[in-house]
Amino acid sequence: MHPMLNTAVKAARRAGQIINRASQNLDSLTVKHKSFNDFVSEVDQKAEDAIKEVLLEAYPKHAILAEESGMQGDSEFQWIIDPLDGTTNFLHGFPQYSVSIAMQHKGVLTHAVVYDPSRNDLFTATRGAGAFLNDRRLRVSRCEYLKDALIGTGFPFRDFTHLDAYLGIFRELMQKTAGLRRPGSAALDLAYTAAGRFDGFWEFDLNTWDIAAGALLVQEAGGLVGDFQGDANYLESGNIVAGNPKVFVQLLQTIAPHLTAKAK
Structure with missing residues (x-):
């Protein structure tokens, strides 16, 4: 596994731990409206902070584009982060949400992690090296019609x-x-x-x-x-x-x- 992808996996799992702990006590969460039908909880923010901490510890000069905190830094390497994609589902206890982390180098996507903490499903990809679910190689369907x-x-x-x-x-x-x-x-x-x-x-x-x-x-x-x-x-x-x-x-x-x- 490429070192950058390995770091992104570590960050996604760290966020997943925060999300899973919070899912056991949803009634105690602080939730705010960013806009109509667009919610943010303290879990989104804590998960994003954890992701950024892991990434910037390994790559302190990299830029970040994150859902909750926006743009940070200026570099040809940019991490793109959604700490909790599916917040509305999460807040209702509906187990369909994920952590999403991508690396973009000079405008080209090079690494990707989508982690489903409720199922412990880890989807990863590196440009030119294939996509995987845990350790299994992924292929799109063969459906023709x-x-x-x-x-x-x-x-x-x-x-x-x-x-x-x-x-x-x-x-x-x-x-x-x-x-x-x-x-x-x-x-x-x-x-x-x-x-x-x-x-x-x-x-x-x-x-x-x-x-x-x-x-x-x-x-x-x-x-x-x-x-x-x-x-x-x-x-x-x-x-x-x-x-x-x-x-x-x-x-x-x-x-x-x-x-x-x-x-x-």
Whole structure:
């Protein structure tokens, strides 16, 4: 395992310990609203602090982009951190949330960790070296047709600008696929796509820290990731499509007619 990936794993597990302890006593947590339907708890902040401590101890000159504390430092090496992706699930005791850590070097994703502390599932990837769940090599699914595909997504819950476009896509895919699922952690949804549990995934308006690690997992598992035009602008736009190569293309074809100029 690459030293940077090993450090990210250590950081993710440290955060996972904090999250698991807090999950045993949810009623005592302090929770704040960042914005409509966007919650932050003391656990998010403690987990992020723990991650940063581990990373900066090993790499003190690296930059960090983290959900709760924003941008820190200036370096060609940047860690991208979501300390608790799926906070709403966590606060309700719904065990579908994750820690997401990615490394970006000169704008290119190079390492990724998505850790599910409730199941102790550790998804990792290094560019050019494959993706893994614990010690098992991951490959995207072999599903060839959308009609046989299980697709993951995320509902708009903060910004409803693209709600009509989203509902149009959802309505069509509901009729064209084997099923749609909305578990509530985009990082895990992408990890599941890498593992072949989902055949594809799409969502509007995500943040860089929601998708950076998961995107590399999908790519290193043999899948494709793009924005709604199939291009590589998904980290900037927040609009993402991922899947095995055949389902990826069919998802783009289904999504395209529903997009407004703003959604593109």
